[in-house]
Amino acid sequence: MHRTRVRVVRDALDANDTIAAANRQDFDRAGVTVVNLMSSPGAGKTTLLERCLEGLDGVRAGVLEGDVRGSLDAERIAALHVPVAQIETGAGFGGECHLDANMVRSALPSLPLHELDLLVIENVGNLVCPAEFRVGEDFRAMVVSVTEGEDKPLKYPLMFRACDLVIVNKVDLLPHLDFDLDKLLSHVEAVHPGVERMLVSARTGEGVDEVRDWLVQAATRERVPA
Numbered sequence: 001m002h003r004t005r006v007r008v009v010r011d012a013l014d015a016n017d018t019i020a021a022a023n024r025q026d027f028d029r030a031g032v033t034v035v036n037l038m039s040s041p042g043a044g045k046t047t048l049l050e051r052c053l054e055g056l057d058g059v060r061a062g063v064l065e066g067d068v069r070g071s072l073d074a075e076r077i078a079a080l081h082v083p084v085a086q087i088e089t090g091a092g093f094g095g096e097c098h099l100d101a102n103m104v105r106s107a108l109p110s111l112p113l114h115e116l117d118l119l120v121i122e123n124v125g126n127l128v129c130p131a132e133f134r135v136g137e138d139f140r141a142m143v144v145s146v147t148e149g150e151d152k153p154l155k156y157p158l159m160f161r162a163c164d165l166v167i168v169n170k171v172d173l174l175p176h177l178d179f180d181l182d183k184l185l186s187h188v189e190a191v192h193p194g195v196e197r198m199l200v201s202a203r204t205g206e207g208v209d210e211v212r213d214w215l216v217q218a219a220t221r222e223r224v225p226a
Contacts (some may be wrong), residue, residue, distance in 0.1 A: 016133050019101035022137025029115035033219045034121060036135060037104040039143035041125030044169045047075045048143060048202040049122060052212045053080050059119040059219045060112050068124060085110035090123060098129035101136060118219035127156040139218055141165040146179050153187035161192045167211060172201040
C-alpha cells in the first residue's frame with residue numbers, strides 16, 4: 001500500500017511537470033516573465049501585490065488569482081485596471097489547496113500573454129502544497145508575516161527552500177508582538193542559505209519599493225528559454 005501511494009504521487013508530479021513545461025514554452029513564446037507568489041492565508045500577499053503593481057516603470061503586468069472559492073482578491077486587482085484571471089479550485093478542481101500546472105493552463109486563454117511583460121500568479125494560501133507543484137514559472141517568491149511566528153521555516157522548510165525570494169511582511173507590527181525577527185531570519189538561512197530576503201510592510205509601504213524593483217528586474221532581464 002505504501003509503495004502504491006508513493007508511485008501515484010510520483011506519477012501525479014511527473015504529469016504536472018510535463019504540463020508545466022508546456023506552460024513555460026507558451027510563456028517564453030509570449031516573452032512574459034512569470035512569478036509564482038505564495039504564502040499562508042492572511043500573510044498579506046494581495047495587499048503587497050496591489051502596492052507593487054503601482055508604478056512598475058512601464059512593465060506591463062497581469063495577475064492570475066488562485067483561491068478555493070470566491071473572487072474578492074481578483075476584484076481588488078481588477079480595480080487597478082490590470083489584466084486578471086481567476087481560478088477557483090473549488091469549481092471543477094476538487095477544492096485543491098494549491099494551483100497546479102493544469103489549472104494554470106486552463107486559465108491562460110483568459111490572459112493577453114503577448115501584451116504582458118510580467119505575470120504574477122497569486123497562489124492559494126498554503127505553506128505546504130503550492131511548493132510541490134511547478135506551474136511553468138520563472139521565479140518563486142513567498143510572503144511570511146511576523147504574525148505567524150518565527151518557527152515557520154523549520155515547520156515548512158520546502159516552501160522556504162523552493163523560493164528565490166522570501167518577503168517578511170507586516171514589520172510595522174513588530175513593536176506590538178512578542179516576535180524575534182533575528183530568529184526568523186536565522187531559521188530562513190538554516191533551511192535556504194543565501195536566499196534573498198526583504199523586510200516589508202504592505203500597509204505602510206515600507207520596503208515595497210525594493211520588492212517592486214525586484215519584479216521590474218525579473219520582467220526586464222534577458223530571457224533564457226527552458
